[in-house]
Amino acid sequence: MAAVPPLPAGLRCRCLRCGEGALLSGMRDMREACGHRDCDLRAHDAGDGPDVLVILLLGALVVAAALVVEAKFSPPLWIHAVPWPIFILGGAIAMLRPSKATLVAPQFRHRDL
Ligand SMILES: [Zn+2]
Incomplete structure (x- = not known):
């Protein structure tokens, strides 16, 4: 069992x-x-799970935000093309390490290696 709270x-x-x-x-x-x-x-690795988690969460968040912006303001297309890629890149960089570590945490809890 892990010595520290894994999450x-x-x-x-x-x-x-x-x-x-x-x-x-x-x-x-x-x-x-x-x-x-x-x-x-x-002995611990989460494989590609964190990447998939970040892609799905960030993709859903950005698509929802882009739809809200489009529905409320109907901006020109370049308004969508500039901020969303920056948000996606920054969000992916910010989320990848914590999601990797968080998905490895249950292995420490449940696999006694
Ligand atoms: Zn240590």
């Missing part, structure tokens, strides 16, 4: 065993060890 540690992208070391390196790669207490993290 808060996952949302902070911290090691799910000690709660202090880094869980990820780069945007979405699991580290082999957390670097704080050398916790072994090699």
